[in-house]
Amino acid sequence: MSSMEHIPVMAGEVVRLLVTDRSGTYLDGTCGLGGHARLILTELSSEGKLICIDRDVEMLEAAKSQLRSFGNRVRFQHCSYDDPGQISALSPSTLAGVLLDLGLCSAQLDDEQRGFSHRFDSPLDMRFDRSGGKTAADYVNTASEQGLVDSLRSFGDFANAKSLAGRIVKRRSSSPLRTVGELVSCVEDLFPHRLRNKLAARFMQSIRIAVNAELDRLDRALPELVSYLTAGGRFAVISYHSHEDRRIKRFFRQSGRASGLPPDIEACMKGMGPALRPVTRRAIKPTDHEVDLNPRARSARLRVAERLV
Numbered sequence: 001m002s003s004m005e006h007i008p009v010m011a012g013e014v015v016r017l018l019v020t021d022r023s024g025t026y027l028d029g030t031c032g033l034g035g036h037a038r039l040i041l042t043e044l045s046s047e048g049k050l051i052c053i054d055r056d057v058e059m060l061e062a063a064k065s066q067l068r069s070f071g072n073r074v075r076f077q078h079c080s081y082d083d084p085g086q087i088s089a090l091s092p093s094t095l096a097g098v099l100l101d102l103g104l105c106s107a108q109l110d111d112e113q114r115g116f117s118h119r120f121d122s123p124l125d126m127r128f129d130r131s132g133g134k135t136a137a138d139y140v141n142t143a144s145e146q147g148l149v150d151s152l153r154s155f156g157d158f159a160n161a162k163s164l165a166g167r168i169v170k171r172r173s174s175s176p177l178r179t180v181g182e183l184v185s186c187v188e189d190l191f192p193h194r195l196r197n198k199l200a201a202r203f204m205q206s207i208r209i210a211v212n213a214e215l216d217r218l219d220r221a222l223p224e225l226v227s228y229l230t231a232g233g234r235f236a237v238i239s240y241h242s243h244e245d246r247r248i249k250r251f252f253r254q255s256g257r258a259s260g261l262p263p264d265i266e267a268c269m270k271g272m273g274p275a276l277r278p279v280t281r282r283a284i285k286p287t288d289h290e291v292d293l294n295p296r297a298r299s300a301r302l303r304v305a306e307r308l309v
C-alpha cells in the first residue's frame with residue numbers, strides 16, 4: 001500500500017450526531033483506516049465499545065494497529081456491512097449507533113496495485129475484498145454490452161453509455177482487457193478533453209460500484225442494520241454520490257412513519273421493520289473550509305436517523 005492516509009470526513013458532526021450513549025456499543029461498518037473509529041472511541045466512556053468491520057483485510061489490519069491503544073474496547077472483524085448476522089456475539093437491538101462511511105479510502109485509491117484509480121496502469125482488480133469474487137477484469141471482459149450500458153448509465157450518469165460500452169466490447173473482442181490503462185485508453189477519446197480526468201474518474205467509479213455490487217449491498221444493509229439498533233440508537237451514513245444519497249434519503253423517509261399517519265396506513269406498514277425519526281432534516285455537507293483542507297470530502301453528504309421503538 002503506497003500511502004496510509006485518510007482524513008475522516010465531517011468528523012465533528014459524525015461524533016456529535018452519532019454518540020448519544022457514551023457507554024453504549026457502536027458499529028463502524030466501514031472502518032477503513034479507523035479515522036472515525038478513533039474519534040468515536042475517544043468520545044465514549046471506559047464502558048463504551050466499538051466493533052469495527054471492513055471488507056478489505058488490509059484496511060482492517062491497518063486500523064487494528066492504529067487503534068491498539070484502546071485495548072479490548074474495540075474489536076475487529078472482516079465482514080461486509082450487509083451481513084451483520086456474521087458479526088460474532090452481536091444480537092439484534094443492542095447497538096447504540098451504526099456508522100457507514102461509504103465508498104473507498106484515499107489509501108485504496110492511491111494504491112497502485114488495486115486498480116481503483118485511472119491515474120495508475122494497475123491490474124484491473126477493484127475488489128474491496130480480494131479473498132474472492134469477480135475482479136474488474138472479469139467484469140469488463142464478461143458483462144453483456146447492455147449490462148455495461150446499464151452500469152455506466154446508472155452509476156456514472158453517462159449520457160454516452162452506449163458508445164462507451166460499445167468501445168469496451170469492441171476492444172475485448174481482440175484480446176481481454178487486463179489493465180486500467182487498457183480500459184481507460186479504449187474510451188478516453190469519448191470524453192471532452194477539458195473534462196478527461198474528471199470523467200475518467202467517474203467512469204472508474206461506475207465500474208467499481210458494479211464490481212463490488214455497492215448499491216445492492218447498501219439496499220440490503222439499511223433495513224438489516226436498523227434492526228441491530230436499540231430504541232434511541234442512531235444510524236449515520238455518509239455517501240459520496242447522488243445514487244447512494246437518494247437511496248438513504250428514501251429509506252429514512254419510508255421508515256419515518258409512526259408520525260401521525262392515518263391509522264389504516266400505519267397498520268398496513270406494520271411488519272416493515274423498526275421506525276426511524278430523522279435527526280438531520282436535510283443532508284449535511286462539509287464546510288468550504290473542510291473541502292479546502294480535504295478536496296475528497298467535496299461530494300460527501302451525511303444523513304442521520306434514530307430508531308424509535
Ligand SMILES: C[S@@+](CC[C@H](N)C(=O)[O-])C[C@H]1O[C@@H](n2cnc3c(N)ncnc32)[C@H](O)[C@@H]1O
Pocket residue numbers: 006007008009029030031032033034035036037053054055056059079080081082101102103104105128217
Ligand atoms: C471511506 S472509507 C472509510 C474511512 C473511515 N471512515 C476512516 O475514517 O478511516 C470506506 C471503507 O469502506 C470499506 N467498504 C466498502 N464496502 C464495504 C462493505 N460492503 N462492507 C464493509 N466495508 C466496506 C472500504 O474497504 C473502505 O475501507
